[in-house]
Amino acid sequence: MFADGTGVPNVAVWDAVRQRPLRFLASWWPWRCWAYLISGTLFGFTVLLALAVLLFVGLGLSVLGVGLLLLAVAAVLGIPVGAVERRRLKWIDPTPLPDPHGSLAGAGAPAWLRSRLRERATWRELGYAAALATVCTAVGVGFVALLGLSLLLTAVPLVVWAVAPDRVMLGPGRAVSGPMAALPATLLGLVGLIVCAYAGALLAGTQVRAAWFLLAARDEDLRSRVVELTRSRARLVDAFEAERRRIERDLHDGAQQQLVALTMTLGLAELELRGDHTPAAELVSRARGEARHALDQLRDLVRGIHPQVLTDHGLTAAVAEVALRNPMPVTVDIDLPHRLPAAVESMAYFTVTEALTNAAKHSGASQVAVVGRIETDRFILLITDDGRGGADAAAGAGLRGLADRLAIQRGRLIVSSPLGGPTQLRVEVPCSA
Missing domain, CATH: 3.30.565.10 (Histidine kinase-like ATPase, C-terminal domain)
Structure with a gap:
C-alpha cells in the first residue's frame, strides 16, 4: 500500500485507472469522484465564507478584544474542516487518514484552545482549509462547469425532441432541425464526459495526496504526543510521591504520637494500680498491651509506605x-x-x-x-x-x-x-x- 516509500498510500482511484483504464469508465469510480469533487466545491465555498467572515470581522473588532477571539476561532477552523475531509476521503480511498491530534477529554474551552494552537497539525489543517476554500473551490467550479456542459450536450437530442422537434437554436447562427441533427452534439458531450471521468480521477487523487500531506499525523506530532504523555506520567508519579509523603507525615506526627501518649498514660495508670488485683487493673493492663500492638502495627504500616x-x-x-x-x-x-x-x-x-x-x-x-x-x-x-x-x-x-x-x-x-x-x-x- 505504501509502495512509493513516502508514507502516503497509493491512491486507490489512480490504481483503478492504471490497472483497467477502459473498465474504469464503466465502474462506479467516475461517479464517486464526481460526487467527491462537487461536494468538495460546495464545502470549500462554505469554508471560504466562514474564513472571510471570521477574518474581516475579527480584524475589525480586534481593538475591542472580541476580534481576537474570532481570529483564534479562525485559526482552529481547520480542525473541523480536517475532520470532515477525513470522512469524505473514504468515498474514494479506503485507507483511513489518521488524526494527528491527541485526546483532550475533560479539558475546558480555554485549555483546549491553548493546546490546539500549540500543535503544528492545527496550522497544517488551517493551510489545507485555505487551499480547499480557494484552489480546490476554483478548480471544482471549472470542473462542475465542464461536467454540466458535457451532460447538457449529451442530452441535446432529447431536449430537441421534447421541446421543438422541427427547429432549435443552439447558439447564434447555429440551429438544428431535429433530434438526429443534434447527434454531433451528443458525441461531443460523450467525449466531454470521458474527459471528465479521467480528469475527475486526476483531481480527486491529487486532493487525496494533498490531504495526506497536510492532514495526516507526522512523526513530530507523535513525538510531541509521546513527550506530553511522558511529562503527564512524571507528574502523576510526583503527585503520588507527594501524597505518600503527606500520609506518612500525618501518620507519624498524628496517629503515632497519639498512640505513644495513650500507651504512656495507660502505663502510668498501671503503675498506680500495681498490686491491686481488681478487674479494672486487668483491663488497664490489657488496654496497654493492645495499644502497644496497635503502635507496632502502625509503625510497620509507616515503614511499609516508605521506610525511613x-x-x-x-x-x-x-x-x-x-x-x-x-x-x-x-x-x-x-x-x-x-x-x-x-x-x-x-x-x-x-x-x-x-x-x-x-x-x-x-x-x-x-x-x-x-x-x-x-x-x-x-x-x-x-x-x-x-x-x-x-x-x-x-x-x-x-x-x-x-x-x-x-x-x-x-x-x-x-x-x-x-x-x-x-x-x-x-x-x-x-x-x-
Whole structure:
C-alpha cells in the first residue's frame, strides 16, 4: 500500500485507472469522484465564507478584544474542516487518514484552545482549509462547469425532441432541425464526459495526496504526543510521591504520637494500680498491651509506605534491612556507584519486598538472591529464588501490579519461572525515570 516509500498510500482511484483504464469508465469510480469533487466545491465555498467572515470581522473588532477571539476561532477552523475531509476521503480511498491530534477529554474551552494552537497539525489543517476554500473551490467550479456542459450536450437530442422537434437554436447562427441533427452534439458531450471521468480521477487523487500531506499525523506530532504523555506520567508519579509523603507525615506526627501518649498514660495508670488485683487493673493492663500492638502495627504500616532507612541511606541499606526480617535466607548484592533517583529507589524497594513476599508464600524456596547493577544508564535488578517455579505474571495480581507500576517509569518486568524452578524476576528501569 505504501509502495512509493513516502508514507502516503497509493491512491486507490489512480490504481483503478492504471490497472483497467477502459473498465474504469464503466465502474462506479467516475461517479464517486464526481460526487467527491462537487461536494468538495460546495464545502470549500462554505469554508471560504466562514474564513472571510471570521477574518474581516475579527480584524475589525480586534481593538475591542472580541476580534481576537474570532481570529483564534479562525485559526482552529481547520480542525473541523480536517475532520470532515477525513470522512469524505473514504468515498474514494479506503485507507483511513489518521488524526494527528491527541485526546483532550475533560479539558475546558480555554485549555483546549491553548493546546490546539500549540500543535503544528492545527496550522497544517488551517493551510489545507485555505487551499480547499480557494484552489480546490476554483478548480471544482471549472470542473462542475465542464461536467454540466458535457451532460447538457449529451442530452441535446432529447431536449430537441421534447421541446421543438422541427427547429432549435443552439447558439447564434447555429440551429438544428431535429433530434438526429443534434447527434454531433451528443458525441461531443460523450467525449466531454470521458474527459471528465479521467480528469475527475486526476483531481480527486491529487486532493487525496494533498490531504495526506497536510492532514495526516507526522512523526513530530507523535513525538510531541509521546513527550506530553511522558511529562503527564512524571507528574502523576510526583503527585503520588507527594501524597505518600503527606500520609506518612500525618501518620507519624498524628496517629503515632497519639498512640505513644495513650500507651504512656495507660502505663502510668498501671503503675498506680500495681498490686491491686481488681478487674479494672486487668483491663488497664490489657488496654496497654493492645495499644502497644496497635503502635507496632502502625509503625510497620509507616515503614511499609516508605521506610525511613530508604530515605536516609538508600536502596542497598533498605533492601539489607528487609532481608534481615525475611523468614528465609536472602543474599543481597547491590553495587551502586551513586544514589538512584528517589522514584527509582522506591520502585526497586517495593519490587524487592513484593518478590520476597511472593517467594515466602508461594515458591517453597530455601533461599533468595537479590542482585542490582547499573548498566548503560539503566538500573537492572535480578531477584532469583530456588523454588518450584511456575510463576505467571498474567495470573498473579502482585506481579501484574509490579509491571504496571514499572510501566509508569518506562521500566519493564521480565519473569522467568519454568516448572521446577528457579524463578527469576528481571527489572529494568531507566535511571532518568
